[in-house]
Amino acid sequence: MYSFHINKYINENSDIHELNPFTKLFCMLITLIIVIITNNVIKLLIILIFLLFLILLTHIKFKIYLKNLKYIMPFIIFIVIINFFSKTNIDLTIISILKLIITYYYSILIIYTTKPNDITYGLEKLLSPLKILKINTSSLALTISLSIRFIPIIFIQADKILKSQKSRGLNFKGNIKEKCEKIISIIFPIFDLSIKRSIDISNSLEIKLYNPLKKRTKYKQDFFTKSDENIILMHIALLAICLFMR
């Protein structure tokens, strides 16, 4: 029940929401490649500004994005401290922080604007070249999307068990050994319950006669609009800038 907006789709009416999920994932791939190959503050800043532009296009409140900063703050602080003690160049520190922020916010943007089912669809399309290697891409995509789906379930379950323990007088005071014992007492039932949950899901898939080995039809049409093209072109242009600009 608490703020699980870390991985939640936010329904808005925007151009980014209407893009083909494949386009979004493909653009994310391009951005990741750019982030990996560039080691220049200015180029990274250009990408950041471009990302800001995309974020503005989503019509989701900027405050919600800013709130997510607290989840990567520990990593940023960690990078700063490590680089400070190893006397690394400040440029390198800024570059690594920028890279972290860009990758993080790009994935947040995708998660906020794409429904989990659409992500599966996009992944399946993105992984389709693997079919040449005789890898079953649709079951791979299903596995990935199910594991994404499981994160909030596990959190909710942990919250329930914690509440039941707290109301029966558990408190997390005491020495480290006791604390560890208490935390382990939560982890095992969660593990147990998530296995039960996955059995439920596999049963319900089986009841619906789901067979990953057969060829499946899609109720979604493959669409590719002008804005899909534009976004991909923009990303390719960005890639070109980062590759060839000096």
Next chain:
Amino acid sequence: MAIKFNNVFFKYDIDNKDYTINNFNIELEDNKIYGLIGKSGSGKTTILELIDGLILPTKGSIDFDNISNIKKEIGFIFQFPEEQFFENNVKKEISFALKNFDMSFDKLSKVLKIVGLKEEILNKKLDELSNGERRMVAIASVLVYNPKIIMFDEPTIGLDYNNKKKLIRLIKALKDRYNKTVIIVSHDIDFLYQIIDKLIAIENGKLLCYDEKYKFYNNDKIIKEHNIPIPKILLFEKLVEKDKNIKLLHSTTVNDLIKEVYRNV
């Protein structure tokens, strides 16, 4: 007075404009059974969690009388408590709270008697139990530390007829024999009507109506306006009264109602 809500406001997300609990004021007395009704999402469970101190009010306060340790003196039986077991055998699950509150283990057999379970069950694994037994184990694991106030969240869901009857007897005994205050959240109005003393209706986190259960159903206007469910026994009672133009005494069980009708018609 056992519990007093003073202008309590609560919301889960700070950014959210609407409050889940909106300006809630109520006084609950000792040694009574309260029923809490409302539509799904109206904030019933949130109120129980507020009382148990699992969440704190955003604004306002909740006062308790004669209660020093909230966790120890208030027991909370969750919705589907059997899904929240975390130990692997029954004895460990029931005695979990005893360990936390540093209490002796000698009450275990007494508590099993109260909920109507046999002593052999203590050595069983939780997976081996039936659904009804699991629910009773969950109730026993709360009753074992002898809280003054006991709260049930949807206790009848998934229970068969016999277990439901057993639960009704148990809740009545909690009030009459053990002098507990009981608060029950339920959608099952027929079940509630049999046992409660007072009824609280909420809507969108606001108090709609709060009264003795017989007086509660005199507020025809509110009941009609907000679509509050009416127990079948009361409906039949009113039907007979209207049809035969007589006045009946209120009854809470079918047997009592039949006797009452026979006496008057």
